[in-house]
Amino acid sequence: MGTLLVTGGAGFIGANFVHHWRSRHPGDRILVLDKLTYAADPSQLEGLPGVDLVQGDVADPEAVRRLLDRGDVRRIIHFAAESHVDRSISGPAAFIQTNIVGTFTLLEAARQVWAGDQEARFLHVSTDEVFGSLGPEGCFTPDSPYRPNSPYSASKAGADHLARAYAQTYGLPVLVTNCSNNYGPRQHPEKLVPKAISLMAKGEPVPVYGDGLQVRDWLYVEDHCEALSEVLARAEPGSVHLIGGACERTNRELLGTLADRVDQRLGRTPGASRALLQTVPDRPGHDRRYAIDLAPIRRSLGWSPRTSLDEGLERTLDWYLEPNRRPASRR
Numbered sequence: 451m452g453t454l455l456v457t458g459g460a461g462f463i464g465a466n467f468v469h470h471w472r473s474r475h476p477g478d479r480i481l482v483l484d485k486l487t488y489a490a491d492p493s494q495l496e497g498l499p500g501v502d503l504v505q506g507d508v509a510d511p512e513a514v515r516r517l518l519d520r521g522d523v524r525r526i527i528h529f530a531a532e533s534h535v536d537r538s539i540s541g542p543a544a545f546i547q548t549n550i551v552g553t554f555t556l557l558e559a560a561r562q563v564w565a566g567d568q569e570a571r572f573l574h575v576s577t578d579e580v581f582g583s584l585g586p587e588g589c590f591t592p593d594s595p596y597r598p599n600s601p602y603s604a605s606k607a608g609a610d611h612l613a614r615a616y617a618q619t620y621g622l623p624v625l626v627t628n629c630s631n632n633y634g635p636r637q638h639p640e641k642l643v644p645k646a647i648s649l650m651a652k653g654e655p656v657p658v659y660g661d662g663l664q665v666r667d668w669l670y671v672e673d674h675c676e677a678l679s680e681v682l683a684r685a686e687p688g689s690v691h692l693i694g695g696a697c698e699r700t701n702r703e704l705l706g707t708l709a710d711r712v713d714q715r716l717g718r719t720p721g722a723s724r725a726l727l728q729t730v731p732d733r734p735g736h737d738r739r740y741a742i743d744l745a746p747i748r749r750s751l752g753w754s755p756r757t758s759l760d761e762g763l764e765r766t767l768d769w770y771l772e773p774n775r776r777p778a779s780r781r
Contacts, residue, residue, distance in 0.1 A: 452522040452570075453479045457508050457556065458530030460490035462637040463575070463671060467527065470675035472498050483508065483517060484530065485548075489638055508552035511559065518563040524570040527682060528556055531609075534640055535579075535602045539734060542601035549605035550612070557616045557624075566621065573625045573682050574613040578667075578692065578740050579603035580628060589743035590628070592690040599735040614690075623687035627678060630694040630742050634671035634762060635769035643763075646705055647770045650712040650723040660732030662702030665739035669695030670762035673755040680751045691750065694742030697759045702727070711763060715771055 458464040459482030482503045506513040532545045582597030598604040617624040633643040677693045709723035
């Protein structure tokens, strides 16, 4: 099947996917294209055989076309994105450029290079945030309407629409996935779980937006990588797959659980880290609840998450609290 191109492969989910794919397909060549912004950590890929890291921008047409031509690339998994909601609120332009223009550039290059090759695959990795906010009941499905509420989710929604349009208009063998909140090793410390662990470990206040009752579905990153591998290998071109962890928690519940475990790990008085939780003004346009219906992907690919929240958090704490842990990945 030629070379696998992983965009954003020096970031959180991308780096975990490279490790996952390398362990299961040791003979494959992997090209990683990453801009190496603040959100990337190339050290996460050091020493991996058959993995070549190329610094470049997915929004640069010439660089992307050269890479596809040079590398005999016939499979693309597209992670590269600006992904932090708070940053999208304070500076949305970078999100439009990378998430929309970058996705367009990559799709157009694949269309030109592959020239109707239906054995190739382009997997666009997106988020459940494109569907907006749920009420107390119900779940997102592949047929859910798009209602993005932040510049980040709007930019990812635009990228999703482009991916689907290229499948419909040009017959490009595109696949789209939308995932729930990922957590696990190698995540940038600006995200909720690693940020909370770091602040609790240092005994510093942990911000809680609003009432902290926003509900998220938590997906361990290795489970996500397994699902993506199944989609890339087996899903029909043009299909859409929602990937979740079947694990809904309010932000306050999740932070309370983390606080108790940090106290246990560090030998503190029970409740010490819970006392660090500090209410701050809510984020503008903060979605109230996300949840994913796993029945469609169970039916189509036989996939379900394997890792419970308890197990996933233990592994995550192992990573971040290990003495002399090198800096976490930046995405």
